[in-house]
Amino acid sequence: MAAEVANILKEMSGKDKLIFSLLYGSGLRITECLRLRVKDIDYSRGSITVRDGKGAKDRVTIFSPSLYESTRDIISNALALQERDNQDSIGPSIPGVLAKKYPSAYRQSAWMYLFPSSSISRHPVTGVMCRHHLHDSVPRKALKKAVAAAKLTNKRITCHTFRHSFATELLRNGRDIRTVQELLGHSDVSTTQIYTHVLGQHFAGLTSPLDAIT
Numbered sequence: 001m002a003a004e005v006a007n008i009l010k011e012m013s014g015k016d017k018l019i020f021s022l023l024y025g026s027g028l029r030i031t032e033c034l035r036l037r038v039k040d041i042d043y044s045r046g047s048i049t050v051r052d053g054k055g056a057k058d059r060v061t062i063f064s065p066s067l068y069e070s071t072r073d074i075i076s077n078a079l080a081l082q083e084r085d086n087q088d089s090i091g092p093s094i095p096g097v098l099a100k101k102y103p104s105a106y107r108q109s110a111w112m113y114l115f116p117s118s119s120i121s122r123h124p125v126t127g128v129m130c131r132h133h134l135h136d137s138v139p140r141k142a143l144k145k146a147v148a149a150a151k152l153t154n155k156r157i158t159c160h161t162f163r164h165s166f167a168t169e170l171l172r173n174g175r176d177i178r179t180v181q182e183l184l185g186h187s188d189v190s191t192t193q194i195y196t197h198v199l200g201q202h203f204a205g206l207t208s209p210l211d212a213i214t
Contacts, residue, residue, distance in 0.1 A: 001165040004152055011146035015115060018070050019139050020146075022048075023162035025064040027184050029054070030140075030159035034133045037092070038075055039110035043068060050185065059185040074114055082112045085120075085131055092116065093132045096125040106130065 005024050009017055022033050032050045040049045041063065048063045085091050091106025092113050098105060105111050115134040123130050140159060147157050163184070170180050181189050 001161070002169055004150070004155075004157075005162060005165055007150040008143070008146045008152065008157070011149040012142060015074060015134075016139060016142040016146075018067065018074055019115065020143065020159075020162055021064070021067055021070075023159060024166050025067060026061045027163050027166035028061070029163060030136050034113075034115050034136060034139070036114045037110065038078070038112050038114065041071060041075070041114075054185060057185060059182070061183045061185075071114070075112075078112050078114055078116055079109050081116055081131070082107075082109065090120060090129055090131065093123050093130040096123075099123075099126055099128070 005020075009020060009024075012020060019030075019033055022028055022036075023030065026048050028048075028050065035051065036048070037051075040051060042049070043063075046063050046065060047060050050059050050061060052058065082091055086107050092111050094102070094105050094111060113131075113133040117132045117134050120129055120131055122128070136159070143157070143159060147153060167180055167184060170183070171177065177189060
């Protein structure tokens with residue numbers, strides 16, 4: 001699948017390419033990626049913190065150095081948008097409880113989304129006008145277009161395919177299953193083991209002793 005991922009990414013540019021590069025490079029779910037805020041990116045450690053992932057848990061995953069420059073560019077654009085919004089007392093949507101505790105948080109760059117929506121909307125809980133993150137229909141449409149351009153329409157390729165490929169490639173390269181489990185945020189290792197079955201082996205890199213003498 002790695003070659004197919006590369007072909008799809010070649011048909012993308014800008015934020016669409018960065019989004020799907022993050023799905024494949026960090027094992028993110030599409031919703032986790034779109035909810036990323038500036039404070040979740042750690043260049044010094046080469047990591048991304050996923051907040052409130054599946055099961056309402058936080059986790060830390062890897063961040064490819066190859067995406068540092070494009071991520072800085074997207075953050076720069078997002079912060080410029082936040083600055084314009086702030087002039088009208090508008091900013092990124094903040095969780096209800098935190099919004100009450102830190103009423104000026106929407107002005108802090110740390111809370112800005114990497115992939116903000118193009119429009120302003122009312123917060124469903126607080127009722128405050130704010131800018132939410134990009135809706136997942138946008139990257140899904142971009143993916144459909146890129147898959148067609150890459151002539152891969154004979155396969156079912158979704159946003160989750162990139163997270164799936166992240167896991168299988170790590171296991172194929174000999175990474176231990178517990179590490180992959182942690183990066184994916186699976187609470188049960190049996191969920192991660194599904195990927196070893198896709199590879200046709202119970203543990204990536206495991207071979208029969210017979211192979212060494214025949």
